[in-house]
Amino acid sequence: MEKSFAIPISRRDFMKLAGVTALSTVLIDNNHTEAAKTPSGDSIKYADKKIPVLFSVDVCICGGGPAGTAAAVNAAKNGANTLLIERGIALGGLGVLGCVYPFMDTHAPDSDTPYLKEVKNRLRGYGIEPFDGVTQQTWHNPETLALIHDEMCTENGVKILYQAVVVDSITSGGKISAVIVQTISGLAAVIAKIFIDATGDAYLSRVSGVDYERGYEKTGNNQPLSFRFEMGGIDTEKLYNYVAIELKEDWCKSKLPYFEIAEAMHRKQRYKLEEFMARGVETGEITQDEAEYMQAYTIIGKNGVMSMNCPEIPIKFSATDPISYSNAVIFGRKMMRNIARYLINHLPGFENAFISREAVMLGARESWRIKGKYYLVEDDYHNQSRFKDAVCRTAWFIDAHGEKISEKLPAGGFYEIPYRSMITDKISNLIVAGRCISASFILQASMRIQPTCYSIGEAAGIAAAFAVENKIDANKLDWATVPAYKRSYVSKA
Numbered sequence: 001m002e003k004s005f006a007i008p009i010s011r012r013d014f015m016k017l018a019g020v021t022a023l024s025t026v027l028i029d030n031n032h033t034e035a036a037k038t039p040s041g042d043s044i045k046y047a048d049k050k051i052p053v054l055f056s057v058d059v060c061i062c063g064g065g066p067a068g069t070a071a072a073v074n075a076a077k078n079g080a081n082t083l084l085i086e087r088g089i090a091l092g093g094l095g096v097l098g099c100v101y102p103f104m105d106t107h108a109p110d111s112d113t114p115y116l117k118e119v120k121n122r123l124r125g126y127g128i129e130p131f132d133g134v135t136q137q138t139w140h141n142p143e144t145l146a147l148i149h150d151e152m153c154t155e156n157g158v159k160i161l162y163q164a165v166v167v168d169s170i171t172s173g174g175k176i177s178a179v180i181v182q183t184i185s186g187l188a189a190v191i192a193k194i195f196i197d198a199t200g201d202a203y204l205s206r207v208s209g210v211d212y213e214r215g216y217e218k219t220g221n222n223q224p225l226s227f228r229f230e231m232g233g234i235d236t237e238k239l240y241n242y243v244a245i246e247l248k249e250d251w252c253k254s255k256l257p258y259f260e261i262a263e264a265m266h267r268k269q270r271y272k273l274e275e276f277m278a279r280g281v282e283t284g285e286i287t288q289d290e291a292e293y294m295q296a297y298t299i300i301g302k303n304g305v306m307s308m309n310c311p312e313i314p315i316k317f318s319a320t321d322p323i324s325y326s327n328a329v330i331f332g333r334k335m336m337r338n339i340a341r342y343l344i345n346h347l348p349g350f351e352n353a354f355i356s357r358e359a360v361m362l363g364a365r366e367s368w369r370i371k372g373k374y375y376l377v378e379d380d381y382h383n384q385s386r387f388k389d390a391v392c393r394t395a396w397f398i399d400a401h402g403e404k405i406s407e408k409l410p411a412g413g414f415y416e417i418p419y420r421s422m423i424t425d426k427i428s429n430l431i432v433a434g435r436c437i438s439a440s441f442i443l444q445a446s447m448r449i450q451p452t453c454y455s456i457g458e459a460a461g462i463a464a465a466f467a468v469e470n471k472i473d474a475n476k477l478d479w480a481t482v483p484a485y486k487r488s489y490v491s492k493a
């Protein structure tokens, strides 16, 4: 089931059958300006069907999460004719569709790249102050974030194809010439000179023949899935008084309206709410799985609403098996109900609360990861590796739920992420961005946080535009040779 299962035809067969008609000369032409000029109204044959070519662009980004959105805006800003394809109807990926909130702190000094700075400034413009005055987390507002991403894309001329799922690619000579997209009106093709895989699941890479891996090599398990949600109707002041003052829980350092409650039994950090959740197991109101992990954050600009970082679905459910994944949705939704009911019945402040929003994307912390030119490993974290071709820095700890939680690096410490971990030997016009870059399971558990994914995406967009402009293969491009004024991050290595 590793290959695209949406279209029951192998790529080799497809190449025989497809007869990419008159476009074939454009598709394999290295002359970058040619493809961009391809008139609309063209079609290609795919799986014995004639399907329209919806767009022919310089850069096509698949997936509009943190990485893909940053990539799209920056490719367009740097002069590329850019298309962003997203299967949902909002940009922001897990941060919007998956109710994942807030952006964690990279713990690395000066890690914000220009795109992140602009997102934060725009949040302020909408009255959402992302800085709580204590931590470096970015407290945003998902609906405002989605709006900001739309604005940044449209202002910079990015075309967005929403409710469109990339299902396959057409490759030849080590290049992707087109992706096949399931749109609201049926299958369509998109031609581009450079493709960026920002699907989080390395989907485009996998269907294009790139090597990949998934899960932890020691257990075969992915990180656990979560089914995040939001609860409204919460009296946050009453909750604060109970947790922070009565229970004397000092986990959350910031003050209302920036407030967080948490407990995670397996981490043995002795959160005050562990006892509260354990009581629910004793009375049979919640299961041990449901009690294991519960966390909630206030959402700025949504008074009385908290973002629930739970339930964490048992590890036996897989982020990479479509049937197990579907069962996880059903199992997770039931867990969500039970946790919500328990909080409503027993936690001061939750008396009038209700589930106000369910994620429309299950929370996969880790699924598939490419094997690229550079493979980041745990030693890169501990050795604080530096690279001439680094695209960003980060120092979020190794946060592999259920497996390993590392120590934080010493204050001021960080490691860098090289451009080579975003490209492969297999496909010359592919850049990979976000949580599915080339990294081991353990290292990915550190680099996967949203700010780092934004910064990786930002660099991917700049690199793609530079490669188009200079007619360089994306996988031959050396980020260190891109003029410093164009780069979102310049390493001191």
Ligand SMILES: Cc1cc2nc3c(=O)[nH]c(=O)nc-3n(C[C@H](O)[C@H](O)[C@H](O)COP(=O)(O)OP(=O)(O)OC[C@H]3O[C@@H](n4cnc5c(N)ncnc54)[C@H](O)[C@@H]3O)c2cc1C
Pocket (backbone or CB within 6 Å): 062, 063, 064, 065, 066, 067, 068, 085, 086, 087, 088, 092, 093, 094, 095, 097, 100, 101, 102, 103, 104, 164, 165, 166, 167, 198, 199, 200, 201, 203, 225, 226, 228, 309, 361, 362, 363, 364, 365, 366, 433, 434, 435, 436, 448, 449, 450, 451, 453
């Ligand atoms: C439960 C959970 C809690 C987390 N907590 C935090 C946290 O508190 N703070 C933090 O900073 N990070 C957190 N993270 C990590 C972070 O949210 C993700 O790692 C990050 O969003 C990854 O960004 P991305 O752009 O690589 O991928 P994603 O956010 O996964 O975005 C991928 C996008 O691609 C789209 N897509 C996928 N396949 C296709 C396709 N075939 N065609 C078209 N579109 C497609 C998806 O719809 C999505 O919009 C958490 C993650 C999880 C799962």
